Structure formats: C-alpha cells, structure tokens
Amino acid sequence: MNVAIYCGSSFGNDKIYEEQTKVLAQKLALKKLNIVYGGSLQGLMGIVSNESLKCNNSVTGVITFDLINKELENKNLTKIYRVNNMDERKAKMEELSDAFIAIPGGYGTFDEIFDVITAAQIGYHKKPCAFFNINGYYDKLLDFLRNCVNEGFIKKEYVDMLIVSDDIDEIIEKILNYNAPKDKWQN
Incomplete structure (x- = not known):
C-alpha cells in the first residue's frame, strides 16, 4: 500500500513537527506502508x-x-518521477497512492489535500484522506470545515469522512479499515 504524505518544505517553528514526522515515517514503515511525496530534501519533506x-x-x-x-x-529515493507542472505532480501522486495524509504545511499542502478530498467527495476515488494533527495544527481548519457544514456548503458526511488525529497509530488503523461514503451525486 502506498500513502501520499503532503507536508511542508519548511520545518515549522516548533521541534514537535520534526519529531512527529519522524514518528510518522517509522510507524508507516513498521506497517509496510510505502511513502509517496513531493520529492524534496527540504523541511518536513526531507524528514x-x-x-x-x-x-x-x-x-x-x-x-x-x-x-x-x-x-x-x-x-536517494527508491523511485522519482519528474513532471512538468504542479497539476501533473498532484495527479501522479494521486494515481500512485492508496491513501493520503496531510501533516503540517502551507499552501502547497492545503492544495494537495483539498484536491484529493474534493475528488473523494465527488466519487472519483474511494481512498482515505487524513490529517495528522500535530500540535493542534489543523484545529482551526477543522472548525472552519464544521462552519461550512453549519452554513450549508459542505455535507456533514464529507467532513466526517476525514480521518483526523494527533495519534499516527489511530490514523493508520482508520486508513486500513476505511469505508468511503457515497459520492455527492449518488442517490
């Protein structure tokens, strides 16, 4: 199984991001869950x-x-794909991956995870999408998504389908046992 990791090319301002990224890598390796990521040596991507x-x-x-x-x-990677642009990069990562985990990052991370979440909602894939919520990094984003539900712009089941935890063991277990909701246009 291949898991895409979307993360920052920066380290963040707290050592916990580096420490927990190492734990993520170690735990995925123990479960024989291979990594697909953006190919960089920089920041959390390098970690x-x-x-x-x-x-x-x-x-x-x-x-x-x-x-x-x-x-x-x-x-030093096992395999590298070189592509022309960011759209091709996202498409290739989605194609190669069976699940997706966002750890802390910036605009690129948000773009990547929301692209696959949108595809899951529409039914283009049935793969799990997760947020490794290190240090509460995604708390305010999750509050915003719940507000989107309250305001009638996202159905609750498409927020509930997201796997969110600060415990990587819990994320791995939920990825391995994931059941996708019906897609948005299915009756």
Missing part, C-alpha cells in the same frame, strides 16, 4: 523521506522539473 529510507521503507518522489533545483531533489 519524512530520509527517516523512511532509514527504516528501509520504499519512498517515491514526484517533483516538477522547475522545482528540482529550487527544492533540492532527494537523490
């Missing part, structure tokens, strides 16, 4: 890839040609 490789886990990177030099492509 998750290098820690996974230390644990003898398979790591596949997907990086755009123009980001190879900017993000310093990790040359």
Whole structure:
C-alpha cells in the first residue's frame, strides 16, 4: 500500500513537527506502508523521506522539473518521477497512492489535500484522506470545515469522512479499515 504524505518544505517553528514526522515515517514503515511525496530534501519533506529510507521503507518522489533545483531533489529515493507542472505532480501522486495524509504545511499542502478530498467527495476515488494533527495544527481548519457544514456548503458526511488525529497509530488503523461514503451525486 502506498500513502501520499503532503507536508511542508519548511520545518515549522516548533521541534514537535520534526519529531512527529519522524514518528510518522517509522510507524508507516513498521506497517509496510510505502511513502509517496513531493520529492524534496527540504523541511518536513526531507524528514519524512530520509527517516523512511532509514527504516528501509520504499519512498517515491514526484517533483516538477522547475522545482528540482529550487527544492533540492532527494537523490536517494527508491523511485522519482519528474513532471512538468504542479497539476501533473498532484495527479501522479494521486494515481500512485492508496491513501493520503496531510501533516503540517502551507499552501502547497492545503492544495494537495483539498484536491484529493474534493475528488473523494465527488466519487472519483474511494481512498482515505487524513490529517495528522500535530500540535493542534489543523484545529482551526477543522472548525472552519464544521462552519461550512453549519452554513450549508459542505455535507456533514464529507467532513466526517476525514480521518483526523494527533495519534499516527489511530490514523493508520482508520486508513486500513476505511469505508468511503457515497459520492455527492449518488442517490
């Protein structure tokens, strides 16, 4: 099974992000859940890839040609795909992955996880989407999503389908036992 990890090319302001990213990589390796990620050595991306490789886990990177030099492509990966643009990067990562986990990151992380959440809602895939909520990083986002439900713009089941925890063991268990909701346009 391949799990896409969406995360920052920065480290964040608290060491807990690096520490918990290492734990994530270690626990996924123990369960033989391979990593698919953005191919960089920078920030949490570098932590998750290098820690996974230390644990003898398979790591596949997907990086755009123009980001190879900017993000310093990790040359030690099990496999690397080089693509033309961010849309191709997201599509390739989705194609290669059986589940998706967002850990702390910025706009790129949000774009990637919301792209696959939207695809799940519409029924383009039935793969689990998770937030590893390190240090409460996603608390305010989850409050916002619940407000979207209250305001009638997202159905509750499409917020409830998200796997959210600060415990990676719980996330892994829920990914392995995931049952997708009906897609938005299904009767």
